[in-house]
Each structure stands twice: as C-alpha cells, then as structure tokens.
Amino acid sequence: MDALPVIDISDPAVAAPQIEAACRRSGFFYVTGHGVPAELTGRLDAAARAFFALPEPDKLEIAMARGGRAWRGFFPVGAELTSGVPDRKEGVYFGTELGPDAPQVRAGLPLHGANLFPRQVPDLRPAVLEYLDRLTGVAQAVLRGVALSLGLPGDYFATSYTADPTILFRIFHYPPDDPGKGGEWGVGEHTDYGLLTLLLQDGNGGLQVRTPDGWLDAPPIPGTFVCNIGDMLDRMTGGWYRSTPHRVRNLSGNERLSFPFFFDPDFNQEVPPLPATGHAGGQRWDGQDLRAFTGTYGEYLVGKVGKVFPELIAETRHQEAPNLG
Ligand SMILES: O=C(O)CCC(=O)C(=O)O
Numbered sequence: 001m002d003a004l005p006v007i008d009i010s011d012p013a014v015a016a017p018q019i020e021a022a023c024r025r026s027g028f029f030y031v032t033g034h035g036v037p038a039e040l041t042g043r044l045d046a047a048a049r050a051f052f053a054l055p056e057p058d059k060l061e062i063a064m065a066r067g068g069r070a071w072r073g074f075f076p077v078g079a080e081l082t083s084g085v086p087d088r089k090e091g092v093y094f095g096t097e098l099g100p101d102a103p104q105v106r107a108g109l110p111l112h113g114a115n116l117f118p119r120q121v122p123d124l125r126p127a128v129l130e131y132l133d134r135l136t137g138v139a140q141a142v143l144r145g146v147a148l149s150l151g152l153p154g155d156y157f158a159t160s161y162t163a164d165p166t167i168l169f170r171i172f173h174y175p176p177d178d179p180g181k182g183g184e185w186g187v188g189e190h191t192d193y194g195l196l197t198l199l200l201q202d203g204n205g206g207l208q209v210r211t212p213d214g215w216l217d218a219p220p221i222p223g224t225f226v227c228n229i230g231d232m233l234d235r236m237t238g239g240w241y242r243s244t245p246h247r248v249r250n251l252s253g254n255e256r257l258s259f260p261f262f263f264d265p266d267f268n269q270e271v272p273p274l275p276a277t278g279h280a281g282g283q284r285w286d287g288q289d290l291r292a293f294t295g296t297y298g299e300y301l302v303g304k305v306g307k308v309f310p311e312l313i314a315e316t317r318h319q320e321a322p323n324l325g
C-alpha cells in the first residue's frame with residue numbers, strides 16, 4: 001500500500017473527497033493547510049522536553065493521583081496499560097481547562113476539571129492552553145470536511161455532537177528502546193475512542209498503522225498533523241469509515257515526543273448512527289461490535305479509560321461517581 005495521503009484542509013469542500021478516500025482506505029491521513037504556527041508547536045515541544053528532563057520527584061508533584069477524578073497530570077513509565085500490557089512511555093494528561101465553578105465540575109463529572117501544570121516549567125501552561133484552542137479549530141475544520149464527505153451539511157457536527165466537544169490532550173515521552181528488553185511497545189495496538197485524533201509528532205518516527213495490506217509506517221512530515229478517525233465515527237458511519245489500529249515503538253535511539261489531541265463528542269450525548277449513511281461495514285479488527293453499546297459518549301469513555309488506568313477507576317468508584325460502565 002502507498003504512503004498515507006497528505007490533505008490540505010484550508011478548504012474543507014475541496015478536501016472532502018480526499019477525506020472520504022482516506023477514511024475508507026486506512027482511516028489515517030496527514031493534515032496540512034491548518035494554519036497552526038510552527039512557533040507555537042516549537043514552544044510546546046521545548047516546554048514539554050524541559051518537563052520530561054526534570055527529576056522524577058519534580059514530575060510527580062503533578063502526579064495523576066493529584067488530579068483526582070479530572071484524570072489530569074503526570075504518569076511515569078509503565079503506569080499506563082494498552083491492551084493489558086504496560087507501555088514504555090511516560091506522559092501528562094490534559095483536557096479542557098475548567099475551574100471549580102464550572103457546571104460539569106460541580107456536577108462531579110469524571111474527566112472534567114482543572115489541568116495540572118508544573119511550577120518548574122512555567123512556559124508549558126500557556127503553550128498547552130493556546131494549543132488546545134488552535135487544535136479545536138483544526139478539528140472542527142476536518143469534521144466539516146468529514147460531514148461534507150458523508151453528504152451532510154458542513155456544520156453537521158459543529159451544531160450537534162461537537163458544539164460542546166469532549167477534548168483530551170496528552171503529551172507522551174517515549175524513552176529510547178532498551179535493546180536488552182527486545183523492542184517493548186511504547187503504545188500497544190489499539191484504536192482511539194472518539195471522533196478524531198490529531199497527532200503532532202517530533203522527527204523520530206515510530207508510529208505504525210494496521211492496513212489491510214499489513215503494518216504501514218506513518219513517518220513524521222514537518223508542519224503536518226497525523227489525523228485518524230476514532231471508534232465513534234466508525235460507529236456513526238456503520239463501519240463505512242474505519243477506526244484503524246495503530247501502535248508505537250521508538251527505535252530511533254532518541255527521546256521521542258508526541259502530542260495527541262483527541263476531539264470527541266459531547267460527554268452527555270448518545271452517539272447514534274448518522275442519517276443516510278447506510279453503508280455496510282465489515283467485521284472489525286478486534287471483533288467488537290461498536291453498535292452494541294448504548295449510553296452516552298461519557299459512559300463509553302469512562303469505561304475505556306478504566307481499562308487503561310485500573311487504579312484510577314477504582315478511585316473514581318470509591319468516590320461514587322455516577323454511570324461507571
Ligand atoms: O504517540 C503516538 O504517536 C500515538 C499515540 C496514540 O496512538 C494515542 O495516544 O492514542
């Protein structure tokens with residue numbers, strides 16, 4: 001199979017047929033024409049590198065346990081499980097910045113709240129918050145193209161499922177491979193949960209995508225984001241657009257950083273099939289039937305995240321959160 005396509009999203013109507021082809025074929029494509037300045041991504045990268053270079057006790061000052069049910073903060077290498085196996089990566093979890101008076105926080109919704117930022121690297125906070133803002137615009141533009149590609153009005157998502165989107169953002173650090181350990185996975189094979197992921201990766205590479213023809217590298221292309229569709233878009237299109245398995249292994253010998261931005265449906269909304277996209281999908285990679293699930297996106301997400309961080313879900317249960325799947 002050929003390399004993944006590069007799609008200019010500056011005019012979503014022009015991009016729409018290319019998006020359709022990419023989503024049908026591999027579910028992955030590179031996004032260009034997004035307008036996010038290199039100055040901002042450079043600032044974000046520099047601040048993130050400064051954070052991961054701190055001694056572990058400094059990083060643990062913003063440990064996820066401090067984030068409580070908002071599920072924000074730092075986790076060390078080995079603390080996150082993909083498909084039941086610990087990943088060779090460390091990272092920081094962020095999301096939409098909400099203060100204690102936000103209605104979602106008052107209502108005790110899991111995954112909502114204030115971010116944790118390191119005091120030692122003051123540049124990280126403004127870079128992350130600015131980045132979340134810019135990437136929200138990019139995601140809405142891509143979804144405009146997705147809507148048009150499905151024969152829906154361009155603002156279909158922006159006026160419904162993503163009028164109040166669920167936004168999660170992570171910064172991952174993949175240490176160089178330890179040759180003695182035989183090529184551990186930074187992230188094991190998985191699909192993403194929501195609508196769209198926009199991934200900024202540094203120059204080291206290591207992301208692989210499972211296509212019908214086998215595993216394909218998604219090498220870094222400067223100035224682009226890697227975009228892939230998640231399980232909710234797969235479900236909404238009845239499998240017409242595929243949420244594709246992918247994984248990461250850092251064999252570069254360098255410190256790899258990546259910055260996945262997850263753009264997902266409204267936490268409180270159910271996610272039924274889209275109108276008039278009655279295409280037949282085939283059997284999914286892991287045999288899971290995405291249509292079997294009923295409930296809100298938030299319920300789906302909390303159930304999924306609990307498998308990745310078993311301790312956190314236990315803590316959230318302890319606090320008697322509603323609606324845990
Ligand atoms: O780090 C990467 O390149 C990909 C990360 C990823 O797939 C994820 O966080 O879902």
Ligand SMILES: [Fe+2]
Binds near residue numbers: 190191192
């Ligand atoms: Fe992923």
